[in-house]
Amino acid sequence: MNNLLISYRNVSIRQYNSLVFEGLDFSLEKGQNWALVGKSGSGKSTFLDFIMGKASMARGEAHFPYFDRHIQEHHQDDPLFNRYKLMTQVSARHEFRNLSNTSDFYYQQRFNSCDSEDADTVATYLSTIKVVNASGAWTIQRVTERLSLTHLLDKELIKLSNGETKRLMLGAALMKNPLLLLLDNPLNGLDVAARQDFSALISEISGSGISIIMATPSTEIPDAITHVAVLENGKMISQCPANEFKPDSFYTGEQKQTNTEELKQLLSVTPSVVYDTIIGMENVSIKYGEKQILDQVNWQVREGERWALTGHNGAGKSTLLSLINGDNPQAFANKITLFDQRKGSGESIWEIKKKIGYVSPEFFQYFPMESTCLQVIESGFDDTLGLFRVSVKSRAETSLRWMKLLHISEFASELIRNVPVSIQRICMLARAMVKNPSLLILDEPCLGLDFERQEQFKNLIDEICGMSDLTLIYVSHYQHEMPASIKFTLKLEQGRVV
Structure with a gap:
């Protein structure tokens, strides 16, 4: 119990006024790293959103003993500090905004020189990250070097490629030195070299004391993952240690025919x-x-x-x-x-x-x-x-x-x-x-x-x-x-x- 980060019992999850999970049981202990796998639309992203507080619990029990104890020990005088400050999430879409913070970027902005200047550079963006644990292992120097961001520091956010944006979002999340890191298909958009290095990076993140839950294809599970959960139609149909997981066991190989x-x-x-x-x-x-x-x-x-x-x-x-x-x-x-x-x-x-x-x-x-x-x-x-x-x-x-x-x-x-x-x-x-x-x-x-x-x-x-x-x-x-x-x-x- 001393290392229990999260515990959900018989939980139902509601998002956008629809019930998307029912009867969910899941627990995460400090030192564990979980991969969420399943077919497209099985609920992986929704579950990550729920952990991050972006989807509501309709019924069931949720306990966060490790988070609660950490808050009592380190942030007991701050009434606004909550468990979500100790988590970070890297989603499929970024939330960058322009310099005046009045609007989001628009699609053609990256190609128009005048408009693209209304965007932070990578260096400026990283300097604004609010660090939860200042003594954590992931400093701005380590992040920029390890995620190959150094040569991008003077580049405007809007001009980054999809893969470069992915690396920056992960770097910004690491700089907060959270207790829990949530990743939604983090390999999407990364080139061959970055993908090959990703398993080693996840091991380094885990070694620094950060627990990880990531949605990922069943064929791309990093070595540091300790457990695998299979999702299907809003249900968690199986959980097992990573070394017991069979990647293709839940794929039928059947394809819908084209008319x-x-x-x-x-x-x-x-x-x-x-x-x-x-x-x-x-x-x-x-x-x-x-x-x-x-x-x-x-x-x-x-x-x-x-x-x-x-x-x-x-x-x-x-x-x-x-x-x-x-x-x-x-x-x-x-x-x-x-x-x-x-x-x-x-x-x-x-x-x-x-x-x-x-x-x-x-x-x-x-x-x-x-x-x-x-x-x-x-x-x-x-x-x-x-x-x-x-x-x-x-x-x-x-x-x-x-x-x-x-x-x-x-x-x-x-x-x-x-x-x-x-x-x-x-x-x-x-x-x-x-x-x-x-x-x-x-x-x-x-x-x-x-x-x-x-x-x-x-x-x-x-x-x-x-x-x-x-x-x-x-x-x-x-x-x-x-x-x-x-x-x-x-x-x-x-x-x-x-």
Whole structure:
């Protein structure tokens, strides 16, 4: 009992006015590290939110003896200090705000030099972290060195890549030196080198006296994890020591089949236009201040080609894609051809966006969460972040057909913020596909999807490529996520093609 951090008995959890867990029993002792595994939508993120106080307990018993004793011993004179001050959570979405603290960042802000200056640098952000335990092992120096943040200290938060943002969020959490660290799929977005180092990092965190609970794929459980809990449909169906856990024991391998005839009809809703050159880049260079982001990039993509775009975190992949999707104003200062037309020769950004379907972690990060899933998908017809006009019946019907094809139609009327992350990701794919684009850009589209959803997703992309002349650009740090239809690769390193 002296080392018991948390104890839940017969607990029911309520989030967004819905009961998402019932009859939950779970306990955590000091020195234990738990992995939460399960299919997409099984409740892993909700359980982490509950521990952090972001979801309420409808019934049951909860005890926090170790936390309570720590507060009595160290913070007994501070009436505002509570157990949640001794926990930190790294979630799927960051909560960075601009310098004036009046609004959140917006999607294109990172590519506009004036607006991006309304953002803290990494160094400034880390200096504002409120440290709970000043004598803890994770100092700002150790964090910046261990998580490879030193070279990013002068970089604005808005300009960080998805993987760089993940490292910063983890570093900020560690600087607080909490008793308990909650991680929601921390490997998402990290490049190969960072993922390979992650298990050692978790061991160091545990060795410093911090207990860990992390949601993670069953195949990516760090060595320092001592126990594994399997979640399914809002229930914790099993708990065991990590050395007894069988990673694939709860996966059936079954996949929901795609309605091929319906897919053909959806792909023919909008007549396709034939192009020769989808993307043409000649010695493209992008620079922010003294920082060279892209350096003399040459790239030709013909209609119907399927490309993998690879490279380490911060290699320049997102910036390269922003030039194509019309989000980066520096595109006009470079020789770029899109859909057989030279950039800057009279076309509008919206004319370009009509021909492109786009999914990315940054897009997911900044998408408004107050729309229904159906509205999110319908907004793809207008290329807007949310539906800002009255719904059009024919477009809504087409959007719902895509939802049925992807087996998510039961979420049509749900607010996207209330559905599992995996459903949010699939909605973003449907939003990209709903207008039958000539070019589909998928930047790490499988983040947050379990193995079965990933396989289903890959098969769908391959079926679409087999039925159409769709041009594809696919970004992933995982080779097994790449669809079989990909035949070409462009690799970036420090902004250069290698």
